[in-house]
Structure formats: structure tokens, C-alpha cells
Amino acid sequence: MKVKAVNGFARILKAEGIPWVSCYPTSPVNNALGEEGVPILMMGEERFAVAVADAFSRVTCGKQIGVCTVMAGLNAAGIQMAFGAVAQAWEDSSPVLVIAEGVGAGATRHTHFDMAGAFKPITKWVGEIDRAELVPDYLRRAFTHLRSGRPGPVLLLIPRDLGEYDTDEHPYTPVKGWRTGPDPDDVTTAIATLIAAKAPLLHVGEGVYYADATAELLRFAELAQIPVMTTLKAKGAFPENHPLAVGVRGSLTEHFLRKCDVLFSIGSSLFPNRFSHAIPDAEAKTIVQCTVDLLDINRSYETRHAVIGDAKLTLQALTEEFSKRTGGGRKNPALLDEIRTAKEAFLAKFRPWMESSETPINPYRVIGDLMKVLDPKASFVTADSGNTRDQTSTVYEAQIPRGHLGWGNVSTLGFSLAGAVGAKLAYPQRQCVHITGDAGVCYMMGSFEAVARYGIGITTLHINNGGYSGYGPGFWGGGHDPFTWKVSEHGSACMATMARAVGFHAEDISQPSEIIPALRRALDENAKGRPAFLEFICSHHPVHGGWVRGGSGGH
Ligand SMILES: Cc1ncc(C[n+]2csc(CCOP(=O)(O)OP(=O)(O)O)c2C)c(N)n1
Numbered sequence: 117m118k119v120k121a122v123n124g125f126a127r128i129l130k131a132e133g134i135p136w137v138s139c140y141p142t143s144p145v146n147n148a149l150g151e152e153g154v155p156i157l158m159m160g161e162e163r164f165a166v167a168v169a170d171a172f173s174r175v176t177c178g179k180q181i182g183v184c185t186v187m188a189g190l191n192a193a194g195i196q197m198a199f200g201a202v203a204q205a206w207e208d209s210s211p212v213l214v215i216a217e218g219v220g221a222g223a224t225r226h227t228h229f230d231m232a233g234a235f236k237p238i239t240k241w242v243g244e245i246d247r248a249e250l251v252p253d254y255l256r257r258a259f260t261h262l263r264s265g266r267p268g269p270v271l272l273l274i275p276r277d278l279g280e281y282d283t284d285e286h287p288y289t290p291v292k293g294w295r296t297g298p299d300p301d302d303v304t305t306a307i308a309t310l311i312a313a314k315a316p317l318l319h320v321g322e323g324v325y326y327a328d329a330t331a332e333l334l335r336f337a338e339l340a341q342i343p344v345m346t347t348l349k350a351k352g353a354f355p356e357n358h359p360l361a362v363g364v365r366g367s368l369t370e371h372f373l374r375k376c377d378v379l380f381s382i383g384s385s386l387f388p389n390r391f392s393h394a395i396p397d398a399e400a401k402t403i404v405q406c407t408v409d410l411l412d413i414n415r416s417y418e419t420r421h422a423v424i425g426d427a428k429l430t431l432q433a434l435t436e437e438f439s440k441r442t443g444g445g446r447k448n449p450a451l452l453d454e455i456r457t458a459k460e461a462f463l464a465k466f467r468p469w470m471e472s473s474e475t476p477i478n479p480y481r482v483i484g485d486l487m488k489v490l491d492p493k494a495s496f497v498t499a500d501s502g503n504t505r506d507q508t509s510t511v512y513e514a515q516i517p518r519g520h521l522g523w524g525n526v527s528t529l530g531f532s533l534a535g536a537v538g539a540k541l542a543y544p545q546r547q548c549v550h551i552t553g554d555a556g557v558c559y560m561m562g563s564f565e566a567v568a569r570y571g572i573g574i575t576t577l578h579i580n581n582g583g584y585s586g587y588g589p590g591f592w593g594g595g596h597d598p599f600t601w602k603v604s605e606h607g608s609a610c611m612a613t614m615a616r617a618v619g620f621h622a623e624d625i626s627q628p629s630e631i632i633p634a635l636r637r638a639l640d641e642n643a644k645g646r647p648a649f650l651e652f653i654c655s656h657h658p659v660h661g662g663w664v665r666g667g668s669g670g671h
């Protein structure tokens with residue numbers, strides 16, 4: 117049967133199980149999606165359209181692929197604005213499919229902008245479809261990249277006037293994606309190293325999420341009785357209320373990171389960025405790195421022991437070898453005591469703020485009360501760039517996989533709204549909340565109308581601390597204070613009023629005792645399909661758990 121190229125394209129997306137496509141006007145694929153019965157979500161700008169699709173891929177750990185379209189072709193405005201969002205997906209290895217209009221045959225001399233060239237450094241693959249009958253081939257390759265190996269964004273360019281192709285001659289079967297298993301010799305070495313360790317630490321990265329290996333991780337950690345820390349992006353991959361959990365950052369994590377003699381890493385690049393730890397005294401420790409991607413080997417630290425392969429297959433092999441060598445699991449009550457004591461010391465610093473009745477409200481009180489209200493087994497929390505990320509990632513306890521989305525090798529303001537929207541679309545039954553600051557809110561305001569229009573019941577928590585708090589006095593030197601950080605007083609700029617005007621349930625809260633009732637009202641509104649915005653009048657309190665820096669193993 118003959119179909120137009122864009123319709124064949126849309127049918128293939130449907131066959132691949134794509135539930136909706138987020139977009140911003142316009143793309144020749146959008147109409148075809150309508151004709152083929154694939155809903156589109158028309159957002160408020162391109163960056164958000166990409167970010168929602170990106171977030172959907174992240175929160176489903178690539179089990180579902182987020183897809184978006186943006187304007188391009190001879191008017192590259194859309195794809196140019198989308199660049200930052202795609203770059204972020206690339207930095208964080210998120211498997212999002214971006215579709216844009218290609219430049220048709222003979223028209224390349226009419227544009228200055230080399231789309232494929234511009235996006236090659238920030239995508240896993242760019243496909244430029246130049247003949248109608250190649251639509252199935254290009255989508256087959258796109259989904260192979262999206263579903264196999266280290267995840268990452270793919271850009272497909274499809275011109276509007278490609279003509280037709282015959283689907284009987286060029287059929288399409290959905291792509292399953294492929295995994296690689298570990299070398300058994302490397303598994304033996306890794307387990308021998310682990311068994312010989314005096315103070316091992318499991319260091320868990322987001323690869324465990326993408327490999328769907330959280331159950332295998334739990335089994336392995338319990339069998340081997342090892343403390344478990346996660347990277348920010350892997351927060352929640354191991355239940356943070358588990359007696360072996362040592363969190364993401366702060367004194368509890370730091371104690372075990374410094375103390376360990378074997379750092380046993382699974383699913384992490386191990387590169388120390390702005391939002392992760394360096395490995396202290398790396399040369400004095402033995403590092404075992406289990407990862408899917410050779411790019412990470414001998415990258416930030418010299419690799420002596422590596423296991424290359426999918427994290428699920430690797431954890432299964434490690435568990436089997438460990439059981440064989442130890443005759444079943446082992447017990448370590450002294451370790452559990454040590455974790456409990458270190459956790460108590462860590463909480464002793466933050467708990468008073470989480471329970472504080474001071475005004476302006478301490479931001480930790482909002483997070484503490486949020487933890488009292490949310491169902492820990494059916495909720496999702498993410499936070500924005502700035503103090504909200506740092507404070508949430510320090511004290512919020514994620515008990516289920518993707519109960520928290522940590523993102524941001526490069527952490528871009530405004531992404532938390534997309535995170536919550538992507539989560540709500542993926543898990544409609546969950547309470548989905550994101551925490552953002554004054555700068556974060558400004559970065560997302562233009563997208564609120566679409567969230568309300570589609571009835572996406574998420575809650576925005578705006579921590580109004582009167583400015584860009586982490587950039588306060590002294591951050592860039594005295595000369596720029598106060599202009600680097602202060603924003604308008606709440607009396608003259610009420611963000612809750614703006615959110616209400618575009619369809620959100622909205623409140624502003626200045627009393628700590630009002631936090632829990634307001635959260636409950638917001639979640640009730642969410643359950644009815646209405647987003648909610650709560651603006652908390654908070655203190656300037658830029659305190660959070662630290663990252664271990666330095667060491668000689670990379671910066
Ligand atoms: C797109 C982008 N530009 C700049 C930054 C740098 N940046 C990080 S946090 C921040 C200010 C955050 O202020 P606010 O949202 O009020 O949060 P607070 O730290 O005060 O809680 C800025 C400018 C960024 N992360 N992303």
C-alpha cells in the first residue's frame with residue numbers, strides 16, 4: 117500500500133508504542149500524526165516540548181521512548197531553541213527522539229544553518245531521511261540506538277515533500293533493542309576483589325535504572341551486605357529507607373566514601389562533575405567499575421577492574437558468583453549499626469530545620485512536611501537547579517524506583533516542571549511534585565498554560581527565598597552584590613497569582629502550620645486533573661549536604 121512518507125513515519129511511531137508526541141509548531145509530521153491517531157501535546161515552547169519527551173524517557177528508564185517534534189527546515193527557529201534541551205539530554209544520556217523538518221532536495225543553499233552538523237556533537241545519531249522508501253530504515257536505526265547500549269538522544273530530519281513509498285515493499289517491525297552480557301572472567305575477578313575487601317562500598321549510577329535492574333541490585337546488596345550509595349541521577353534506585361542505604365550526599369555518604377577500600381561501582385560513569393562526588397584517595401582504593409560503555413573506562417580514574425555489560429545481566433552474574441564463593445549470603449550487624457549511627461548524626465543536622473516553626477519558612481520544613489503528606493510508595497519528586505535541588509537531594513527519602521528524578525550533569529533551570537509532567541504522563545496514579553525556586557519558576561512560566569490545558573495534575577512547590585540564593589553575597593565576589601541575586605518582593609511579584617491566571621489551583625503560604633493543609637489541597641486538586649502551584653515564603657538558607665571534592669583522581 118502506498119503512503120506519504122510522513123504518514124508512514126507516523127504509523128511506525130504508533131507501531132513502536134509511542135503514546136503521544138510533544139511539540140511546538142510546526143512539523144510536517146504533526147498532521148500525519150493526527151491522521152494516524154497519535155495524539156500530540158502542543159506545548160508553550162520548544163525547550164519544554166523536548167524536555168517533556170526527555171523526562172518521559174528518563175522516568176520510564178527508556179522502557180518507553182519520549183518523542184517530540186520542533187520546527188526546522190528553512191526556518192530553523194524551533195530547532196535552534198531546542199538545542200539546549202537536546203544538549204541536556206545528551207549530557208544526561210537520555211534516549212529521546214527529536215523529529216524536525218529536513219531541508220528538501222536542492223534547497224540547502226537557502227539556509228545558513230547546518231542542522232545535522234550542529235546536532236551531531238550532542239546526539240547519539242542524526243538521521244537525514246532523503247528518500248521516502250528509506251523511512252522504515254531510518255526509524256529502524258533510530259530505535260536501535262534509542263533502545264540499545266548507553267542511552268542518548270537521536271535526531272531525525274524529514275523534509276516535507278519526500279513523496280510516497282510502498283509499505284508492502286518496505287515493511288516495518290518494531291525494534292526490540294539489544295543487551296550485552298559481562299565476560300565471566302571479569303565477574304570472577306570483581307567478586308574476588310569484593311570478597312577480599314575490608315570496607316567495600318556499592319556505588320550505584322543511573323545505568324541500574326536503565327537496565328531495569330533495581331530488584332537485582334537489592335538482591336546483590338543484601339546478599340553481600342554492603343553499604344549502598346547512589347549518584348544524584350540514580351537516587352531511589354536503592355530504597356533510601358533501607359538499612360544498607362547511605363544516600364547521595366552529606367556526612368553519611370561521605371563517611372563511607374572516604375572509608376571504603378573497594379569502591380564497587382555499577383552503572384555509573386564515575387566522572388566527578390559539579391553534582392557528584394570525586395573519589396577521595398582514589399589511588400589508595402581499589403575501584404571496580406561495571407558499566408555498559410567503554411567510554412567510561414580509564415576516563416576519570418585508571419581502571420584496573422572493569423566488567424563491561426548491561427547492569428541487569430552483570431548484577432545477575434555477580435550475584436551468582438558471590439553466592440557460589442560464599443555459600444549464600446553473609447551477615448554484618450556491626451555494619452548496620454555503623455550506618456544507623458552515621459545516619460542519625462547526619463539527620464541531627466537537618467531534622468531541626470525540617471521541623472522548624474520559624475518564619476520566613478525554612479525551606480527544609482517544606483520538604484519535611486512534603487514527606488509526611490506524600491505516599492512514599494506512589495509518588496514522584498524532582499527539584500530544580502539551585503538550592504531546591506541541593507536541599508531535596510540531601511534530605512528527601514526516595515523509597516521506590518524513580519520515586520525521585522535526579523538529573524543534571526549540566527543542571528538547567530526549569531527542567532523540574534518537565535520532569536513532573538513526564539512522570540505524571542508515565543504514572544498517572546502517582547502524586548507528582550516538583551520543587552523549584554524563583555529563577556526556576558521564571559524559566560517555566562510560559563509552559564504552565566499547556567500543563568493546565570491538558571489537565572496534567574502535578575504540583576509545583578515554589579520556594580520563594582527572595583532571590584537566586586546560591587548566588588548570594590560573596591558568591592561571585594563582593595562587587596556584584598546584590599545585583600546577582602535579588603528578585604522582586606513577594607508583595608509586588610506574586611507567582612501564585614500568575615499560575616492561577618492560567619488555570620492552576622494556586623496558594624501562597626507564609627506560615628509553617630499551613631504547609632501540610634495546603635499540600636493536601638493541592639494533591640486533591642491534582643487527583644481531579646488540575647495542576648497546583650504553592651508559593652512558600654521562605655528564608656534564604658543555602659545549606660545542604662556536600663560533595664566530596666578533589667582527591668588526585670580527577671576534578
Ligand atoms: C539555564 C540555566 N542558566 C543558569 C543556571 C545557573 N543557575 C543555577 S541555580 C541559579 C539560580 C537559582 O535561583 P532560584 O531558582 O531562586 O533557586 P534558589 O537557589 O534561590 O533556591 C542559576 C542562575 C542554570 N542552572 N540553568
Ligand SMILES: [Mg+2]
Pocket residue numbers: 553554555579580581582583584585
Ligand atoms: Mg530563590
